Amino acid sequence: MVATEKEQEKLEDFSYSTLHFGIWSVLVPMEVAAGKLSFLRSWWDKWNRFRSSLPVVWRFLWEIYSLDPRLNLLFFLLRLVSSVEGTLMLYASSKLLQTVETGLATGRPDMSAIFQAVVLRMMCTVLTSTVRWASMRVSPMLQSRVIAHFEEYMLRAKLRLDLPTSTDKNTELGISPWIIWYHFQILSGLFERGSRLSSQIIFTTQQPQGGFMLTVLALVSPFLSTHFAKIPWKHGFVMYASNLDYLRLRALKWLGSEEYRQDIVSGNLVDWILTEYDKAKNALGTTSDASPDSQFLSQNTPITDIVMQLSNDLPTFYWAASVIIEPRGFSITSFAILQQHANGLRGSITGLVHEVAEVAEIVTALNDLYKMADLKNKVVDGDEAYPNSAVSTDRGMAFELKNVSFAYPGGKSKDNAIRNLSLKIPAGHLVVIVGANGSGKSTIIKLMSRLYDVDSGEILVDGIPIQKYRLGDLRKVQALLSQDLKLFPLTLAENIGLGNPDHINDMKMVMEAAESGGASEVIKKLNDGAQAVLYPIQTAYGSQLENYPKLQKILENLEQYAEVSGGEKQRLVAARTFMRFLSGNIRFAVADEPSSALDPKAEHKLFQHLRESGDGKTMIFVTHRFGHLTKYADLIICMKDGQAVETGTHKELMALGGEYSELYNVQAQAFSENSL
Numbered sequence: 001m002v003a004t005e006k007e008q009e010k011l012e013d014f015s016y017s018t019l020h021f022g023i024w025s026v027l028v029p030m031e032v033a034a035g036k037l038s039f040l041r042s043w044w045d046k047w048n049r050f051r052s053s054l055p056v057v058w059r060f061l062w063e064i065y066s067l068d069p070r071l072n073l074l075f076f077l078l079r080l081v082s083s084v085e086g087t088l089m090l091y092a093s094s095k096l097l098q099t100v101e102t103g104l105a106t107g108r109p110d111m112s113a114i115f116q117a118v119v120l121r122m123m124c125t126v127l128t129s130t131v132r133w134a135s136m137r138v139s140p141m142l143q144s145r146v147i148a149h150f151e152e153y154m155l156r157a158k159l160r161l162d163l164p165t166s167t168d169k170n171t172e173l174g175i176s177p178w179i180i181w182y183h184f185q186i187l188s189g190l191f192e193r194g195s196r197l198s199s200q201i202i203f204t205t206q207q208p209q210g211g212f213m214l215t216v217l218a219l220v221s222p223f224l225s226t227h228f229a230k231i232p233w234k235h236g237f238v239m240y241a242s243n244l245d246y247l248r249l250r251a252l253k254w255l256g257s258e259e260y261r262q263d264i265v266s267g268n269l270v271d272w273i274l275t276e277y278d279k280a281k282n283a284l285g286t287t288s289d290a291s292p293d294s295q296f297l298s299q300n301t302p303i304t305d306i307v308m309q310l311s312n313d314l315p316t317f318y319w320a321a322s323v324i325i326e327p328r329g330f331s332i333t334s335f336a337i338l339q340q341h342a343n344g345l346r347g348s349i350t351g352l353v354h355e356v357a358e359v360a361e362i363v364t365a366l367n368d369l370y371k372m373a374d375l376k377n378k379v380v381d382g383d384e385a386y387p388n389s390a391v392s393t394d395r396g397m398a399f400e401l402k403n404v405s406f407a408y409p410g411g412k413s414k415d416n417a418i419r420n421l422s423l424k425i426p427a428g429h430l431v432v433i434v435g436a437n438g439s440g441k442s443t444i445i446k447l448m449s450r451l452y453d454v455d456s457g458e459i460l461v462d463g464i465p466i467q468k469y470r471l472g473d474l475r476k477v478q479a480l481l482s483q484d485l486k487l488f489p490l491t492l493a494e495n496i497g498l499g500n501p502d503h504i505n506d507m508k509m510v511m512e513a514a515e516s517g518g519a520s521e522v523i524k525k526l527n528d529g530a531q532a533v534l535y536p537i538q539t540a541y542g543s544q545l546e547n548y549p550k551l552q553k554i555l556e557n558l559e560q561y562a563e564v565s566g567g568e569k570q571r572l573v574a575a576r577t578f579m580r581f582l583s584g585n586i587r588f589a590v591a592d593e594p595s596s597a598l599d600p601k602a603e604h605k606l607f608q609h610l611r612e613s614g615d616g617k618t619m620i621f622v623t624h625r626f627g628h629l630t631k632y633a634d635l636i637i638c639m640k641d642g643q644a645v646e647t648g649t650h651k652e653l654m655a656l657g658g659e660y661s662e663l664y665n666v667q668a669q670a671f672s673e674n675s676l
């Protein structure tokens with residue numbers, strides 16, 4: 001038996017409870033857990049929810065309708081016709097049966113009536129097949145319009161988000177265009193179901209022998225099923241696996257994935273993993289991981305099921321009673337027909353009830369979708385143009401950080417990433433930032449590029465607060481090269497050309513940038529050269545190819561990844577930055593440890609190229625490797641625990657004998673020991 005334990009959350013909040021089902025914990029509002037919602041209140045809530053959901057559903061349907069009104073009208077017309085065809089078919093069948101029965105009873109079959117009934121029935125069949133055929137053509141057309149529209153909608157909504165907003169958990173969208181299409185189908189299905197139900201009710205209530213009563217009785221079973229099969233937490237809940245053995249089992253199972261293969265083979269971890277897996281499996285025992293919904297429903301007693309099944313048979317019982325009371329009105333044909341009506345009616349109502357229940361989920365998803373497009377970015381745009389002719393110079397951007405502090409939104413660290421940092425970087429300077437891991441080097445860059453806003457203090461660009469500038473203008477004059485940058489699933493030429501989208505097709509410029517970034521050799525090496533796509537989108541699949549070696553070969557060669565080394569990737573990304581430099585707009589260039597995977601020669605060449613293209617730019621290098629750069633730097637900033645502990649030139653800082661000279665000497669010493 002499944003244990004349902006309600007425990008009051010004593011510390012934080014008294015308004016919810018935790019229910020346990022197998023490995024799951026389900027947090028639900030207290031009134032739901034206690035079953036406090038009265039029958040009337042629950043229906044009143046449902047009605048209110050339905051009313052408040054209408055605007056968003058209407059907006060959604062209208063948006064889809066506006067995509068292609070004619071296609072939509074056709075789509076709904078076909079659904080309307082398909083909704084009544086079942087009733088029409090039944091009508092035709094009943095006509096045929098009644099005519100035949102009358103003919104048999106009187107011994108004089110009415111040939112013309114039989115002929116009419118047969119023709120009607122055949123016409124219904126033709127109609128059904130035609131509607132199905134037309135639907136199979138119209139539906140995919142509408143589907144691709146809807147999916148393309150919402151794909152673009154979501155792409156736009158995502159692309160416009162800034163970093164702090166996009167990393168906010170509340171902005172995650174758990175919906176895809178395919179789910180949106182599915183939601184649309186449910187809503188249009190509701191329309192079809194409603195129309196079918198209306199036609200069934202009209203037809204059944206007009207049947208002479210107890211049609212009205214049968215309609216009422218057919219309603220009982222779906223009504224009971226909504227009551228008994230109700231999951232109490234459908235509106236508002238949090239669910240998570242809380243069983244530690246189960247979580248361990250899942251984690252161990254993950255170790256079987258390709259990602260960990262090398263670590264596991266080289267670490268000889270196979271036996272340990274299997275032993276731990278066995279331990280966790282035994283500890284978990286028979287605790288169920290079935291969904292909380294099914295575990296909750298499995299608590300019902302067989303009586304519930306018996307009542308539900310009996311309620312299904314109510315129309316038959318009613319019919320049997322009618323035969324006993326009024327045997328002369330008995331007709332097997334009308335019994336069979338009414339029985340079919342009752343079944344159809346019950347099926348429609350049950351379907352309708354389930355689909356209506358899904359509307360709540362659809363509304364939540366649609367609200368999230370539209371909210372995302374209306375979401376305000378945390379980094380707010382300014383209205384000052386950059387460069388500002390009154391204060392900006394051609395030498396590059398000048399920065400002043402005044403008492404800046406910053407912590408990452410949702411960051412787990414106790415301390416701020418940057419603490420009370422003040423410094424000045426004159427226009428055109430070459431700056432090197434050094435310091436231990438986690439000391440805040442990259443964070444300064446992110447704040448100076450306005451990827452994030454400071455929490456307190458301020459950053460001035462050419463003497464004006466950075467927030468006042470138009471973000472688009474700032475981005476146009478910045479170039480950021482970091483080891484975190486990724487290659488896009490596009491051609492190599494595009495990967496480089498995107499540094500300067502206005503000249504993306506200028507192959508001469510692209511190859512020049514590739515040369516500066518050290519990527520020309522990588523390009524030459526590949527079969528498709530600059531047109532190679534390293535990581536093509538994966539769509540190909542095949543199955544049951546054992547007897548078709550040619551097809552197997554084709555499948556193997558389709559959409560293959562062209563692996564390049566980490567250093568080669570860095571060269572390609574560096575080429576993109578040089579392409580950006582070639583736009584001639586750049587006034588602030590940052591290289592945030594772009595060379596960790598480069599060999600020494602490539603690194604030297606990269607830094608040399610970067611320095612040589614530094615004219616008219618303020619350049620900042622973040623690095624752990626001293627030597628090449630620090631001796632050229634106009635300013636070195638040595639970071640520790642979010643603060644600039646030392647600033648000055650290489651000579652000045654070495655003379656200080658502090659943090660910088662310590663870091664420098666560690667490397668210098670290692671180098672001289674190696675060279676021994």
Ligand SMILES: Nc1ncnc2c1ncn2[C@@H]1O[C@H](COP(=O)(O)OP(=O)(O)OP(=O)(O)O)[C@@H](O)[C@H]1O
Pocket residue numbers: 408409410411412413417435436437438439440441442443444
């Ligand atoms: N996106 C993030 N979310 C939360 N905390 C972050 C994030 N990025 C960095 N941090 C934290 O901020 C602090 C400063 O990180 P930062 O990346 O600026 O250090 P760094 O000096 O560049 O380090 P490294 O040399 O390792 O690259 C660290 O404690 C880090 O854990």
